[in-house]
Amino acid sequence: MLQNIFFGLSLGAVYSLVAVGFALVFNILKFSNFSHGGVMSFTAYAGYLAYIMLFDGHISGSWMFLAIVTTAAVVGALTAIVIERVGFRRLRRNNAPVIYYFISSITLGILLENIITIFASSNFYSYPLFFSSNNIALFGTTFSVADVVTLLVSSGALIILLLVLYRSKLGLGVRTVSFDVNTASLMGIDPDLVVMATFAMSGALGGISGVFLGMNYSLYPQLGQLVVKGFVASVIGGLGSITGAVIGALLLGIVEVALIGVVGSGWMPACVFVIMLVFLLVRPRGIAGVIVQEKA
């Protein structure tokens, strides 16, 4: 029981990275950024490539893991910056309606996925085992090392993100722009820079979650479609709210693990859908209860 909850938490931690990466961009541009999935699979492959070409044979174990995560985060940040340049910069200049951002992000996600399919030819690859399969015994049950590490690294990344958002000048800029772009730029904040930084942060989180997803599910081009989990989580939590996204993601992880135990993995997506539908009916604002007003 305790073990299952813990497994759910560690799954939820990965989802929360996805969901927060999602929520960051939503916060500032007010659209659901589906290109995040593309970033995730792209970085997962980039991490694998770095492992094959750079790190293999030089380092191993936890150091290898750290090196891959760092590479993926950096690649993710860069990819997201490129995506912002290609897909959204011009739209912001034109004051395009939200649906254009939306379609642009979907297109970019599909584009990245298919670029990977062409170069990796939809084969399955998998990361090496970073950690010995030893379990840690605690409170009378055992936890796998990989789950513990997942939980620790995810929380670490989220804490760093929160520090940046709430304790730095850049974070202040991000929060200001997400409140009102025009006033922010009147106050001497460069919105382009802030949007770019937000995308970079979101991409870095996407990179880290990409590696974790790759570790959990092996690598395949459609890996990025797991971005939906992040989407579901941030809807449950309340679109645009960072804390809400984390809570929603943890809940989703636990519920999914519980459902797999009860109804099996085949029926799980259907059950999650029903739960989500009911949730939307009962509390459409999400847990955090922030109402994002559609621009009139």
Place this chain on the structure above:
Amino acid sequence: MDYIYSILTLTGITMIGVMGTYMVTGLTGQFSFGQAAFMAVGGYVSAMLALKYGVPFALAALIGSAAAALSGLLVGMPTVRLRRDYISLVTFGFGEAIISVLNNSAQLTGGAEGLVGIPKRVDLPLVMASVVVCLFLVACYKNSKYGRQCLALRTDELAARSMGIDVNRLKLVTFLFASAITGYAGVLYAFYAQYLEPGYFNWTVSAEWLIIVFVGGINSLTGAMVSAVILTSLPEFLRFASAWRIIIYCIIVLLIINFRPNGIFGDWEISRLWKKKTTVKGGQA
């Protein structure tokens, strides 16, 4: 010749599917990522009726479309009141749920191996006739009072509401209509291909339809149809580029979004050719 026939038939079926997407996206401005799932509902329901109970094709087609509309009601009811992002999420979840149900009820649907042995009842003339009829219905809907109200709510929901348009009901009605048409596309597909598998209906199909609508121009039914014909049949003739096909699509869409946000056709409709006087003035506004 058979090959060209089959391409034309599949293009026709895609056109009907795209009409559903056009209604949801082009008229009410919502994004459905599960449109292909309605196609799955229509196809599976009608095929199973024909296989298990020997229901004649016409009746099976009717029930299949009705079943798709019913599932549209299930999905649409809770979502029309919400922000537009949610309908993408819910339709996406619906698509995944349908696929998981189809995969897991193997005794009924054949599971991942697919449903085989569906009688062949659909040929090119029937598909073409269906395209014409559906196109007529959708065009009428677009030009009717409802279609105009839809355009109003897509442009500005708040303003439309304040003009007395029942926004939620209108969205739901349009969504149901679109689901029924997409379901009918599924019926045609089932009785043409004689084989159904859940993998054919995943969200990439829905996304491809969205892209088609967007390339043609979100305001133009003509544009959506022309781009459906071009984007589905052209790659078949240019087989060598098949792996790059989607990449080329995506680049086209990005170019269009950045440089010609109204799509290739803008809001031009083919009916302008014979209705010049009345529409050109309105079109410029």
